[in-house]
Amino acid sequence: MFEKLVAIEPISLVDWAEKKLNSFAKEVVMFEDIPQDADEIVNRIGDADAVLLSYTTTLDKEILKRCPNIKYIGMCCSLYSPESANVDINYAKTRDIVVTGIRDYGDEGVVEYVVSELVRCLHGFETSPDGTKIAPWNGVAEEITGLKCGIIGLGKLGGMIADALSFFGATIDYVARSEKEDAAKKGYKFVPINDLMANNDVVICCLNKNTVLLHEREFESFGNHKILFNVGLSRAWDEKPFIQWLSRNNRVYCDSPGALGNEELQSHPNVRFMNVSAGRTRQAFDRLSEKVIENLSEYNG
Known part of the structure; x- marks a missing residue:
């Protein structure tokens, strides 16, 4: 005692x-x-x-x-x-x-957050602060079926998000320290990070705190009209190339202040910021x- x-x-x-x-x-x-x-x-x-x-x-x-x-x-x-x-x-x-x-105590809520926000975005269920309906991401309501998704960090949380999106019909590429046998059995593809950025429409960062993997080259590979989620406790990117990427026709989803990093970006029109940890249930x-x-x-x- x-x-x-x-x-x-x-x-x-x-x-x-x-x-x-x-x-x-x-x-x-x-x-x-x-x-x-x-x-x-x-x-x-x-x-x-x-x-x-x-x-x-x-x-x-x-x-x-x-x-x-x-x-x-x-x-x-x-x-x-x-x-x-x-x-x-x-x-x-x-x-x-x-x-x-x-x-692994708050992962389930984070998985629900990612799926919920993706559905709202793709179907056009979102509204602007003044109540105006926001059009579906690609102009017409779409399902997750066939969506090309990349997971950066296939640990416990990343794996759960991949499984959830796969259940709804998404294809999964992932970046991790090494290829995972279980992921291969599920049809998930282990790829270099720049291939993942270039070949997917949605990228979800599931990294440990203070781990930064997205730099200028990665954002150049990602291109335009893409969706980025960060569900880590700190930002996963270098800020300057991220802001340049965000200024184009792209969107980022972050639940907590740590995940977004820069308080001034919370009101950016291409940022969807919850200001609450999705895992706190x-x-x-x-x-x-x-x-x-x-x-x-x-x-x-």
């Missing part, structure tokens, strides 16, 4: 999970707002030996150095790699601090809570 467990920011646990935290520590402190700077983070942690946080606060090396009692850090958010994490995991290892994270909070408690239970034996 920990002496003191501190959630230094809101962590979106359901009620039963919040109550369960009391079984892991003699003292539990839950903060309901986001700390504004490093000093406030350090003050909130204090002498705690266990820390919980979400994705909006960063625990870097300098902060961890100032918190000598930490033994355990529970990331109540996605953890895919040390490089993309908002905790300095490599430094934590030198201190024997255990860092756990969550995977009731069911996602249930899955998140279960996995946070599971991680704590495993650490405590």
Whole structure:
């Protein structure tokens, strides 16, 4: 059992999970707002030996150095790699601090978001802010059937999106670190990124945080009258060529501010911006809570 467990920011646990935290520590402190700077983070942690946080606060090396009692850090958010994490995991290892994270808790909502927005776009179900009906993307209502779709990053989420679009009849090309046997069995084609950009009408980026794969060459290959989705936590492109591409007859869909990157682009006429994470659903909070408690239970034996 920990002496003191501190959630230094809101962590979106359901009620039963919040109550369960009391079984892991003699003292539990839950903060309901986001700390504004490093000093406030350090003050909130204090002498705690266990820390919980979400994705909006960063625990870097300098902060961890100032918190000598930490033994355990529970990331109540996605953890895919040390490089993309908002905790300095490599430094934590030198201190024997255990860092756990969550995977695959909000994917279902994101898949629904992509399918929903594509259907609205292709069928012409969208309206402008003044209520004017927006024409179907290609001038006539179309199905997803036969749509050429490229997935950049065929991990768990990318694979789920590919499966959903394939179910509706889309063809799937994908970019990944290596060819995937299961994807080949489904008829998905492993291609170089410039081939994917050139040969598909819709591209969906499903990349780890801080991973940028779309540069000037890729946008030149993509061309005009194309649709781009980004469902990652940060932008997947270099901004200058992206803005040039966006200024032409193209459209981008992003659910969250991190995915779009530039706040000034939120009102751009070719941007469809939701300003909410599509993965933040009731069911996602249930899955998140279960996995946070599971991680704590495993650490405590």
